[in-house]
Amino acid sequence: MSTLAAGINPTILQRLKFDGKHIAFWTYILVIGTFVILPLGLLLLNSFRSVSVGDLNFYFDKFTIANYVEAYSNASTYKMLFNSFWFAIGSMCVGITIGASLAFFSERTDLPLRKTIPAIVMVPLVMPGVVEGIAWVFLLSPKIGLLNLLANAVGIEGGLFNAYSLSAMIWVQGIGMSPLAFLLIAATLRQMDPALEEAALGSGASVYKIITRVTLPLLLPGIAGVSILLFIRGIEAFEIPLLLGFSSGIFVFSTNIYYALRSAFPPDYGLGFAYSMTLILLCLVALFFYQRQFKNSEKFTVVRGKGYRPRLIPMGRWRYLGWSCVVFYFLFVVVLPMIILIWASILPYYRPPSLAALAAVTLENYWAILESPELWDAVWNTIILAGISSTVIMFLAFLSSWFVYRTSLFGRKVLDFVVFLPYALPGIVIGVSFMVVFLSFPNPIYNTIWILVLAYIVNYLPIGTRFTNAAILQIHKELEEAAQASGAGFFTTMVRIWMPLLIPSLINGMLFILILCIKVISTAVLLQGPESTVLPVYLWTLWDVGESGMASALAVLMVLVVSLMMLVARYFGGNRREAAVV
Amino acid sequence: MIRVDSIAKSFVSFSGEAVHALQEVSFETKPGEFYTLLGPSGCGKTTTLRSIAGFESPDLGEIIVGDQLVFSQPQNLNITPAKRNFGIVFQSYAIWPHMTVYDNVAFPLIHGREKTPKAEVKDRVDRVLALVQLESLADRPAPFLSGGQQQRVALARALVHEPEVLLLDEPLSNLDAKLREDMRLEIRDLVKRLNITTLYVTHDQLEALTMSDRVAVMSGGRIVQEGPPVEIYKAPRDEFVAHFIGQANFIEGAVSKVNGVGLGSVLTESGTLQCDVDESMKVGDNIVLMIRPEDIDVCQPNEIPAINVIEGEVQVALFAGESMDSWLTTSNGRLRLKSHTSTQLTMGSRVKLYLAPERCRAIAATS
Numbered sequence: 010m011s012t013l014a015a016g017i018n019p020t021i022l023q024r025l026k027f028d029g030k031h032i033a034f035w036t037y038i039l040v041i042g043t044f045v046i047l048p049l050g051l052l053l054l055n056s057f058r059s060v061s062v063g064d065l066n067f068y069f070d071k072f073t074i075a076n077y078v079e080a081y082s083n084a085s086t087y088k089m090l091f092n093s094f095w096f097a098i099g100s101m102c103v104g105i106t107i108g109a110s111l112a113f114f115s116e117r118t119d120l121p122l123r124k125t126i127p128a129i130v131m132v133p134l135v136m137p138g139v140v141e142g143i144a145w146v147f148l149l150s151p152k153i154g155l156l157n158l159l160a161n162a163v164g165i166e167g168g169l170f171n172a173y174s175l176s177a178m179i180w181v182q183g184i185g186m187s188p189l190a191f192l193l194i195a196a197t198l199r200q201m202d203p204a205l206e207e208a209a210l211g212s213g214a215s216v217y218k219i220i221t222r223v224t225l226p227l228l229l230p231g232i233a234g235v236s237i238l239l240f241i242r243g244i245e246a247f248e249i250p251l252l253l254g255f256s257s258g259i260f261v262f263s264t265n266i267y268y269a270l271r272s273a274f275p276p277d278y279g280l281g282f283a284y285s286m287t288l289i290l291l292c293l294v295a296l297f298f299y300q301r302q303f304k305n306s307e308k309f310t311v312v313r314g315k316g317y318r319p320r321l322i323p324m325g326r327w328r329y330l331g332w333s334c335v336v337f338y339f340l341f342v343v344v345l346p347m348i349i350l351i352w353a354s355i356l357p358y359y360r361p362p363s364l365a366a367l368a369a370v371t372l373e374n375y376w377a378i379l380e381s382p383e384l385w386d387a388v389w390n391t392i393i394l395a396g397i398s399s400t401v402i403m404f405l406a407f408l409s410s411w412f413v414y415r416t417s418l419f420g421r422k423v424l425d426f427v428v429f430l431p432y433a434l435p436g437i438v439i440g441v442s443f444m445v446v447f448l449s450f451p452n453p454i455y456n457t458i459w460i461l462v463l464a465y466i467v468n469y470l471p472i473g474t475r476f477t478n479a480a481i482l483q484i485h486k487e488l489e490e491a492a493q494a495s496g497a498g499f500f501t502t503m504v505r506i507w508m509p510l511l512i513p514s515l516i517n518g519m520l521f522i523l524i525l526c527i528k529v530i531s532t533a534v535l536l537q538g539p540e541s542t543v544l545p546v547y548l549w550t551l552w553d554v555g556e557s558g559m560a561s562a563l564a565v566l567m568v569l570v571v572s573l574m575m576l577v578a579r580y581f582g583g584n585r586r587e588a589a590v591v
Numbered sequence: 592m593i594r595v596d597s598i599a600k601s602f603v604s605f606s607g608e609a610v611h612a613l614q615e616v617s618f619e620t621k622p623g624e625f626y627t628l629l630g631p632s633g634c635g636k637t638t639t640l641r642s643i644a645g646f647e648s649p650d651l652g653e654i655i656v657g658d659q660l661v662f663s664q665p666q667n668l669n670i671t672p673a674k675r676n677f678g679i680v681f682q683s684y685a686i687w688p689h690m691t692v693y694d695n696v697a698f699p700l701i702h703g704r705e706k707t708p709k710a711e712v713k714d715r716v717d718r719v720l721a722l723v724q725l726e727s728l729a730d731r732p733a734p735f736l737s738g739g740q741q742q743r744v745a746l747a748r749a750l751v752h753e754p755e756v757l758l759l760d761e762p763l764s765n766l767d768a769k770l771r772e773d774m775r776l777e778i779r780d781l782v783k784r785l786n787i788t789t790l791y792v793t794h795d796q797l798e799a800l801t802m803s804d805r806v807a808v809m810s811g812g813r814i815v816q817e818g819p820p821v822e823i824y825k826a827p828r829d830e831f832v833a834h835f836i837g838q839a840n841f842i843e844g845a846v847s848k849v850n851g852v853g854l855g856s857v858l859t860e861s862g863t864l865q866c867d868v869d870e871s872m873k874v875g876d877n878i879v880l881m882i883r884p885e886d887i888d889v890c891q892p893n894e895i896p897a898i899n900v901i902e903g904e905v906q907v908a909l910f911a912g913e914s915m916d917s918w919l920t921t922s923n924g925r926l927r928l929k930s931h932t933s934t935q936l937t938m939g940s941r942v943k944l945y946l947a948p949e950r951c952r953a954i955a956a957t958s
Binding site: 485488490491492493494496497498501505506509510 | 688
């Protein structure tokens, strides 16, 4: 007689069975959990030990808070904190302002040609962070930056803009985040029920009143959520602070960690770890607020039913303002950086644009780059890194989504959390934690490409699951049951029903991770060794040693490659743009 | 045919309480019968169907499909759905979007239990597509089908391997009203021609009444009444069934006389009314007298019968196209009428109503 039939609740023990599915599940959780939690745990551990180069291990001896004391009794730490917060808040404001305005024009007005806005906004995504930084140095360099020279030409003397300043950092990071802000705010705008505004209209309110008293208050929770997300991005940002702030001593969290662990001589592990733990704490707190805010803003979304159009605000004469904003964005964020990069790449050494300089145009930078063996080493390493990690990630992500959404196994919420955790953490911190693990015991992995593969798998697994979650949720259970009812066995169902329906998403995910491997350097900088340089870090190295010509050429080539890959990804994945901006 | 023997199923909900989806369900269909499980959401009808298919496993009982024992809790037997012999049409149709109509329908023959030789496959698929009138769409990719077409593909796929049993899980609920009407007749016609035992699950009583040979009304995980549609409609056994099928007026009262041949009298607020009284009832039993709105007559002033007449005042009278729908206040409470459109009913008028004894039915009160 089953206890269930007798009306007694089953105990936990009775719900745990020992069959293949359960064993696979618990093995999976153990493996993933180890790779995610262990590095972080060791990092935490070692931040409370007095550490030095060659002295990291698993033992909890010599407990001390000296690292934290040293970090927080140092005046420069507070400067760094101030910079970080100011940087995050500033870039958040820039990103929100640009993103919200463009979203507004695109979704809620009748601005002619507004359908092109989403495509325009997505273009900056093809530029890796390092590339953007380089371009804006050329544009805002104190003496020879193009924009400064233009200012001089209209009579404003003496370096109006300075690339190596906090304001420049805020600007560049802000425009880099504007595609994300645009996407999310546009989605929020689309979810607003027009009837709410029409009710106000019916009461005789003016357009201005409607916007300020109905539209904005309803949008505020959603916008607040997006702001928190941008803040998190800002506080963990690495590439722009590296390019624009590092050399002039303007540090934020991530670059300070990099400095302590790589640049300083001897490396200051204690400081690096203390900063890392603080950054993790900040990110987790911000994430907590984000989750709360997200739940809050869901209250106001009123999407029901089909065929649903929000009210469009007529622009009238204001449309010239609208167009100016879009054109301004396109020029500044897309055209200018690319043009200056191309210009820099076709000169043997950088000279501001002029007719005289035109005579010196040459392709020698491109030849130099393409003939450099280091480049091809880096390309090969990147291919291995990207290829292996993206494949493994999509496989693991598929399993994770399967366990969480297609079984009723006890403990799958834990799995969901563990797999999501790396998403909340900055890439530099994941790099630090893996560094700690693999310096704590003798192993053949440190300084090879394989430590990068492992770190990337952990870092990007949550992104893979975003693709596989969506894909699996879309496959109705009944599609599987219909196959069973037709007499098909387990493998036939897998091969003939599941795989064909999932493969587009799996490929889409792989492509997306491949693109990230080319764009992002924050995880790689601390982990790569002499034999395992990857492409974006190679670009940074070229720039750092002053090979600006070759660096510009490489930058242009990388943008071309990423653009191609994004076009392919669009072809496969259709319009899942929301997933495209992470 | 299908035989379900005392199946029960409970599971634990999110909040940790036990939910008894099926309390004790038993029924047996005759070969070739169209048998419907009818009830509101949560009554257990879909759970029953899915247990017969094998997608859910009961905690107790036995299930026989065709001549195969597919589930038996005492014998610890639970045959996987792939090895049971049935066809199923899901509420969502579950047409595979990455295949054409032909591939969808051919799937059971190619990848199912008995591998069919290639030459035969095309033949059988064409035949069943003709049955559902989709021959011209064989090469159409599934995403380009309308709801009605998808439903026919689902039906074809369920029938292509000629099962003995067909399970249908609310197949018409996603269609618009006109299409639903047409498909009701088509489905019944089709399964009767093929002589397949059909189990149909729905919450729509009109479907149940028009399509079925027998209807089992379910509530709270049990079958509360089982019988042909006419019987369920005219002789409901309790308030729930009477209320769920069609519309009903309920008049409270107590049994005052039992004649022994299924007739008797009940005493109500407005006096004694003669009606159908079940033999099992005794004088003094609390009952509700059920009469359908279409069975109450409005008396002409000069033709008032001797018995079963009550007075009423018209509260609302609405012209509903094919009938005159009205609400009247009487000493027996509010009564709802459905009369011919020629009947004179104006708001506020006082009329006499005749409740023919053979159309009144005493049902045990549930309170």
